[in-house]
Amino acid sequence: MDALEAKYAAAKRYSETAMGLVFLLCGVLAVAFVLLISAYLILSGLPAIREVGLLDFLFGPVWAPTHKTEPQFGILPFILTSVYGTAGAVAVGVPVGFLTAMFLSKLAPRRLAAVVRTAVDLLSGIPSVVYGLVGMTVLVPAVRRVFRLPSGATLLAAILVLSVMILPSIISVSETALNAVPREYEEASLALGATETETWFRVSAPAASSGIAAAVVLGIGRAIGEAMAIMMVAGNVANMPGLFKSVRFLTTAIASEMSYAGVGSLQRSALYSIALVLFLFIMLINVILNLWFKNKREG
Amino acid sequence: MEQLSLHRRMYDRGLRLLLRLAAALVCALLAGLIGVIFLQGLPNLTWAMLTSEPSVIRNITGILPNILNTVALVAGTLLIALPLGVGAAIYLTEYAASHRLAAVIEFAAETLTGIPSILYGLVGMLFFCQKLGWGSSIRAGILTLVIMILPTIVRTTQESLKTVPQSYREAALGLGSGKWRMIRTLVLPASVDGIVTGCILAVGRIVGESAALLYTAGSAAVLARSLGELLTTSGGSLTVALYMYSMERGKIEVGFAIASILMVLTLLIDLSAKLVGRKLRRN
Numbered sequence: 001m002d003a004l005e006a007k008y009a010a011a012k013r014y015s016e017t018a019m020g021l022v023f024l025l026c027g028v029l030a031v032a033f034v035l036l037i038s039a040y041l042i043l044s045g046l047p048a049i050r051e052v053g054l055l056d057f058l059f060g061p062v063w064a065p066t067h068k069t070e071p072q073f074g075i076l077p078f079i080l081t082s083v084y085g086t087a088g089a090v091a092v093g094v095p096v097g098f099l100t101a102m103f104l105s106k107l108a109p110r111r112l113a114a115v116v117r118t119a120v121d122l123l124s125g126i127p128s129v130v131y132g133l134v135g136m137t138v139l140v141p142a143v144r145r146v147f148r149l150p151s152g153a154t155l156l157a158a159i160l161v162l163s164v165m166i167l168p169s170i171i172s173v174s175e176t177a178l179n180a181v182p183r184e185y186e187e188a189s190l191a192l193g194a195t196e197t198e199t200w201f202r203v204s205a206p207a208a209s210s211g212i213a214a215a216v217v218l219g220i221g222r223a224i225g226e227a228m229a230i231m232m233v234a235g236n237v238a239n240m241p242g243l244f245k246s247v248r249f250l251t252t253a254i255a256s257e258m259s260y261a262g263v264g265s266l267q268r269s270a271l272y273s274i275a276l277v278l279f280l281f282i283m284l285i286n287v288i289l290n291l292w293f294k295n296k297r298e299g
Numbered sequence: 300m301e302q303l304s305l306h307r308r309m310y311d312r313g314l315r316l317l318l319r320l321a322a323a324l325v326c327a328l329l330a331g332l333i334g335v336i337f338l339q340g341l342p343n344l345t346w347a348m349l350t351s352e353p354s355v356i357r358n359i360t361g362i363l364p365n366i367l368n369t370v371a372l373v374a375g376t377l378l379i380a381l382p383l384g385v386g387a388a389i390y391l392t393e394y395a396a397s398h399r400l401a402a403v404i405e406f407a408a409e410t411l412t413g414i415p416s417i418l419y420g421l422v423g424m425l426f427f428c429q430k431l432g433w434g435s436s437i438r439a440g441i442l443t444l445v446i447m448i449l450p451t452i453v454r455t456t457q458e459s460l461k462t463v464p465q466s467y468r469e470a471a472l473g474l475g476s477g478k479w480r481m482i483r484t485l486v487l488p489a490s491v492d493g494i495v496t497g498c499i500l501a502v503g504r505i506v507g508e509s510a511a512l513l514y515t516a517g518s519a520a521v522l523a524r525s526l527g528e529l530l531t532t533s534g535g536s537l538t539v540a541l542y543m544y545s546m547e548r549g550k551i552e553v554g555f556a557i558a559s560i561l562m563v564l565t566l567l568i569d570l571s572a573k574l575v576g577r578k579l580r581r582n
Contacts, residue, residue, distance in 0.1 A: 012477050012480075015477070015479060016477040016478055016479050016480075019478075019479035019482075020394060020478070020479070022386060023386050023387075023389050023390035023393070023394055024390055024394065025386075026382075026383050026384075026385075026386025026387040026389075026390055027386070027387045027390035027391060027394075027395070027400075027401075027404045028404070029383055029387065029449075030387055030404055030407040030408045030411060030449060030450070030453065031403060031404055031407040033407070033411060033446045033449070034407040034410050034411060036422070036426070037411075037414065037418070037419075037422050037446075040422045040425050040426060041418065041421075041422065044425055095321075096321050096324060096325070099317055099318050099320075099321030099322075100318075100321045100322045100324075100325050102318055103318040103319065103321060103322040104322070106318075107315065107318050107319070108322065115326075116322050116325065116326060118569070118573075119325060119326045119329045120325060121569055121573075122329055122565065122566065122569055123325070123328065123329050123332075125503050125507065125565040125568060125569050126332065126507070126561075126562070126565055127506070127507030127508075127509065127538050127541075127561050127565070128507065128509060128510075129509045129538045129539075129541045129542050129558075129561075130332075130336065130541070130558045130561055130562065131332075132542070133336075133541060133545055133551075133554050133555065133558050134332055134335055134336065134558075136545065137335075137339075137551060137555075138335055164328055167325060167328075171325070195303065195307060195310075195311045196311070197310065197311045197314040197315060198307070198310070198311070200314075201314060221413055224415070225413075225414075225415025225416070225417070225418075226415070227415065227416070227417040227510040228509045228510050228513075228538075228542060231542075231546070232542070232545070232546060251415060251417050251510075254417055254421065255417055255510065255513070258421075258424075258514055259514075272421070272425075275417075275418055275421050278415065278417075278418065279414070279418055282413055282414060282415060282418075283410070285413065286409065286410055286413045289409075289413075290406070290409065
């Protein structure tokens with residue numbers, strides 16, 4: 001090997017090694033971000049929990065952080081509102097989403113399916129503040145009129161907005177699951193004399209059940225993390241949840257006081273603790289989703 | 300069908316109707332949303348509003364600063380997140396020798412996807428605005444968004460890298476090419492459409508984001524005189540402006556005007572993602 005060739009080979013080796021390292025760094029960055037976020041949420045969330053006491057914080061029924069003599073930091077109303085709101089959104093959104101997915105996967109002619117799919121894509125692209133604005137100007141007054149309430153900014157309005165917002169992900173994940181059902185299952189059922197609808201609902205749907213369940217869990221994750229749209233329709237009062245009451249979710253509890261809670265105050269660190277609780281909820285959902293997909297891959 | 304019992308016939312008819320109703324409801328929701336937004340937004344959208352800076356003294360409502368802030372956020376975030384995301388995807392598909400590390404990275408990306416944007420906003424505020432002392436600024440917003448959209452770019456790039464046939468790689472390596480050279484001259488050009496799709500999706504998320512920006516980039520609406528000033532001062536995106544106008548200042552009509560701009564952007568982004576996706580499938 002002459003000198004020039006050796007030099008070229010060395011340069012090639014260096015640039016190859018260097019680029020390999022660069023790509024490794026890029027890959028590790030995602031892990032670093034997760035660690036950074038977890039570390040910050042835990043470190044800034046713990047002090048207030050320690051000061052208030054874990055049980056008083058999680059199960060305290062009253063949130064009155066600015067009370068002059070006896071400020072109270074109970075976030076039970078927020079936790080329950082988030083749980084009820086999410087459950088309500090799933091109860092309304094999942095049936096509609098599942099039926100639409102079934103329509104797209106089995107009943108719709110190709111052209112029509114493409115149109116509906118475009119509509120679903122557009123719904124998922126609409127910014128959450130736009131949902132909030134329409135909810136605030138159309139839905140909230142409607143809720144007030146229909147149920148003769150003093151104000152329509154209630155848990156019910158938030159549930160309806162959330163259920164529309166989680167529709168797109170439920171539809172697309174369920175449709176993928178329904179499309180993946182082996183053709184033979186359906187043919188066998190049809191050959192045995194079942195009608196098409198009986199086949200879809202009694203053979204295809206159970207066969208796709210784990211994918212549909214994943215869609216539901218994904219919808220739960222979306223609903224529990226939404227903030228801005230709910231800020232605009234739920235009324236933002238720290239009440240215990242009731243369908244016709246003005247309520248505050250975990251997300252909106254953080255957002256609505258962040259702009260005026262004094263830096264370094266217990267009120268502000270309590271907001272960080274709420275964020276930590278929300279983070280733990282989300283991580284739980286992530287773990288469930290991951291286990292689900294893993295089981296499916298192995299099973 | 301005639302031999303079927305009445306009960307089964309009803310079941311069949313009823314379910315078919317139900318499926319059609321659900322799909323019709325979804326379409327009607329979209330049509331209603333678009334109708335409400337454009338009917339109330341477009342009449343309020345004036346050229347003067349699009350091209351001026353707001354001023355309380357002269358009673359001018361303008362959203363030009365918010366438009367520029369949004370453009371800056373999109374451009375800045377992509378500029379940083381694109382190389383990082385593509386790099387991570389390349390590592391995962393081309394390099395990752397240890398399956399365990401790859402699994403950890405993929406789990407991290409999944410986790411980032413699931414974190415709600417309000418938490419990104421909070422951590423961005425704690426880290427960039429307070430710890431680094433940047434205050435509410437576009438640059439804090441940009442870096443927060445980089446973390447947020449990284450998984451989107453990684454995932455779409457990874458998918459399109461996987462579609463490059465293994466035989467291309469073997470041919471290049473067999474001819475004596477190094478790995479980086481093979482990636483640069485062969486794998487990346489072959490998967491550029493998928494990377495573009497990822498970028499379009501990311502643009503959509505950035506344009507629509509609000510919770511992560513409210514406490515990092517802030518809500519100011521002042522025209523910056525230089526790029527440096529733009530990046531280091533507080534600036535509200537269009538979505539944040541929508542929120543401020545309709546919630547804090549009670550100017551619903553301005554909110555609707557901004558909403559109609561956002562709807563047009565959403566339509567355009569969806570359309571261009573579809574076009575690129577179609578081109579991708581044809582190849």
